[in-house]
Amino acid sequence: MTTDRWRPRRRILTLLLVGLLVVSAGCAGLGGDGTSTPDAETDAAETDAATPDSSPESTTDDGHEHTHGNETEGTSGNDTSTNASAEADGKLTVVVAGDEVALQEQSQSEGSAFWIDVDDPHAWHASDAEQPVAEALSTLGIDAGPDELSYDGETYSAGDDGTSINVRVNGEEVDPTEHTLSDGDEVWVTVETADMDVDTPGEYIKADQQHIHGPITFEVDGEEVDFSEDRYQSGHQHFHFEGGSGNPWHAHSYSITLEWAMNTLEGIEVSENSVTYDGTTYDGSDSDTTVTIEVNGESVDPSEYFLKDGDSVNIVVETEE
Structure with missing residues (x-):
């Protein structure tokens, strides 16, 4: 009798124990140690959001491309390639009688005294940090002196009518036999002849x-024109002012005449002995008008003068009241 009376109670206790074990197992399977495992897609999204965009920023609102972020800038804001085996690096452009010289084709191999970068046709490298410009040019088949330059079997002399030879480093005219290169130097060598055939404005040189x-x-009756005004800023990709500054001017071609450059500016036209500004034309042939058009202190015909690096332009109109 006693055994039969306790049998239902044992059955109830057994069921309660089994239920407790099932509940405990279910909790362990659902929650584990009480921590949750992040969803893989959520984790990836959070990782992407935390990683900054490393691609270069490009702006084109000024009419030509500028790249920021991954470029190395030289002394005047131009991209300057570097080479581990070089003591000095810089930029070089050579234009003879209106044609740019393909410097890479003339260059010696990397590690020589002077060579042109294989990836950048305007980047020079030198194993000697103090090498005369003329010596560097000679490795490219160009013989340059103070008043003469020889290339591809032709010799050009500054004494010939209509011929000019210009060797400039960072905008300054130099004697190539005396001036030594320094790291970061930007060199321009141009030879102009009376019979050269040049299209204006010529091929566009990228901003980098x-x-x-x-x-x-630029003055009209004592009032200097302010080229920092919006209407003069980045108006044409070949010639413009930029960055809210009225100086310097920027030209993205080696075959831009002063006349062509000034005529790209709103309200301005310049020709030989004549200037138009804001609707008024000033003619230097009039007895009461004086028109001065100079580059580097010398009078020039703006239709024939090609702008060069470092040129200081002076245009002045004076009238008698």
Whole structure:
């Protein structure tokens, strides 16, 4: 009798024990140690959000491309390649009688005294940090002196009518036999002849490549024109002012005449002995008007003068009241 009376109670206790074990197992399977495992897609999304965009920023609102972020800038804001085996690096452009010299084709191999980068046709490298410009040019088949330059079997002399030879380093005219190269130097060598055939404005030079700059003064009856005004900023990709500054001017070609450059600016036209500004034309042939058009202190015909790196332009109009 006693055994039969306790049998239902044992059955109830057994069921309660089994239920407790099932509940405990279920909790362990659902929650484990109480921590949750992140979803793989959520984790990847959070990782992407925390990683900054490393791609270069490109802006084109000024009419030509500027790249920021991954470029190395030289002394005038142009990209300057470097080479581990070089003591000095810089930029070089050579233009003879209107044609740019393909420097890479003339270059010696990497590690020589002077060579041109295989990836950048305007980047020079030198194993000697103090090498005369003329010596460097000679490795490219170009013989340059103070007043003469020889290339491809032709010799050009500054004494010949209509011929000019210009060797400039960082915008300054130099004697190539005396001036030694320094790291970061930007070198322009141009030979102009009376019979050279040049299209204006010529091929566009990208903003991150070697282009030309210089100061300018433009006055009309004592009032200096402010080229920092919006209407003069980045108006044409070949010639413009930029960055909210009225100096220097920027030219992205080696075959831009002063006349062509000034005529790209709103309200301005310049020709030989004549200037138009804001609707008024000033003619230097009039007895009461004086028109001065100079580059580096010398009078020039703006239709024939090609801008060069470092050129200081001075345009002045004076009238008698």
